[in-house]
Amino acid sequence: MSEAVAAGGAPARPAQLFDYLLRIADTSLVLAQRLGEWIGHAPAIEEDLGFANTALDLLGQARLLFAYAAEVEGRGRSEDDLAFLREEADYRNATLAELPNGDFGDTIVRQFLIDAYQIVLYGGLRKSRDARLAEIAAKALKETRYHLRYSSNWLVRLGDGTEESHARVQASLDRFWPHTAEFFDADDLDRAVTGAGIAPPVQDLRADWLRQIEPVLAEATLQRPPDAAHRWYGKQGRHSEHLGHLLADLQYLQRAHPGARW
Amino acid sequence: MNEAGDWPLYEIFIRARGGLDHKHVGSVHAADAAMAIEHARDVYTRRQEGISVWAVRSTDIVASDPGEAESLFDPARDKVYRHPTFYEIPKEVETL
Numbered sequence: 227m228s229e230a231v232a233a234g235g236a237p238a239r240p241a242q243l244f245d246y247l248l249r250i251a252d253t254s255l256v257l258a259q260r261l262g263e264w265i266g267h268a269p270a271i272e273e274d275l276g277f278a279n280t281a282l283d284l285l286g287q288a289r290l291l292f293a294y295a296a297e298v299e300g301r302g303r304s305e306d307d308l309a310f311l312r313e314e315a316d317y318r319n320a321t322l323a324e325l326p327n328g329d330f331g332d333t334i335v336r337q338f339l340i341d342a343y344q345i346v347l348y349g350g351l352r353k354s355r356d357a358r359l360a361e362i363a364a365k366a367l368k369e370t371r372y373h374l375r376y377s378s379n380w381l382v383r384l385g386d387g388t389e390e391s392h393a394r395v396q397a398s399l400d401r402f403w404p405h406t407a408e409f410f411d412a413d414d415l416d417r418a419v420t421g422a423g424i425a426p427p428v429q430d431l432r433a434d435w436l437r438q439i440e441p442v443l444a445e446a447t448l449q450r451p452p453d454a455a456h457r458w459y460g461k462q463g464r465h466s467e468h469l470g471h472l473l474a475d476l477q478y479l480q481r482a483h484p485g486a487r488w
Numbered sequence: 489m490n491e492a493g494d495w496p497l498y499e500i501f502i503r504a505r506g507g508l509d510h511k512h513v514g515s516v517h518a519a520d521a522a523m524a525i526e527h528a529r530d531v532y533t534r535r536q537e538g539i540s541v542w543a544v545r546s547t548d549i550v551a552s553d554p555g556e557a558e559s560l561f562d563p564a565r566d567k568v569y570r571h572p573t574f575y576e577i578p579k580e581v582e583t584l
Contacts, residue, residue, distance in 0.1 A: 270495070270517055271531075272516050272517060272518070272527035272530060272531055275527075275530045275531050275534075276526070276527070276530045279530050279534060375526075376526060379522070379523070379526065383519070
């Protein structure tokens, strides 16, 4: 694994830490919402539960991060306020997480790419100078290892399956691949939190990520797509047209019945 | 919705804690043994029910014939002397 955090550097301002926490939390929240859409529709009830379990893990990660972000912000917002009552442009998830489920293979490929990313991200964050974030990352890492195992196994089955399943997951991979550039493309915020020793340098995570991915692609007889420029920077609040629809679903209850509780 | 109709059925056994037996908890459909373990993990260990899983192809289980239940099991009914309840336990034996 690459060196997790810088040794010195300027401490991050609370606003920067807040924004950075949202990036991680929103990716988990949005992906959880997407996986939840499969419930009742997966090819078998066992896969229904598999996706639901992963979704609940991701939701749990998001909750811990939102709760922390709300404290860091210090303006009296709750984790629910952050999850349910922000505008679309205030969501900082990676774009890949918000893309529609497509077929089962599409969902598996999207999941696989994000699982591997979260493995290397949480692996780095575990050594964060921010003790609270390091604890959350350590818990999330354990869960994510299973997520990656699950998505990897399915990717191998589909990639090394029938001619049709192979062609379909290869097409998914080609379509989703450009969006992974966003994970490793450092912007000012990434540089600030890296400089403060809070987060690993994202550009260095890519080599670790490829080490997670390539053996699985090989076993699945899939070709790694060429790298390409990408158009959306979800982590900066510039999303595809799909996030708005997802949020309409996600936020409906809290918008229609403000403060509703179980 | 169930396109998994051609997946074989596996019986699932789970050990709740170290030192206990694996107990039958139910079954899952899966394409192969590795998938059966993952399905069992997702279906039957969501609430910390176990630390170990066994999966066995349902067709590999040899079962007694329900039609023979009478001849197999009824003869034990009137043999109460097989239950060890007729011994006097000495006071010195504390934990029995």
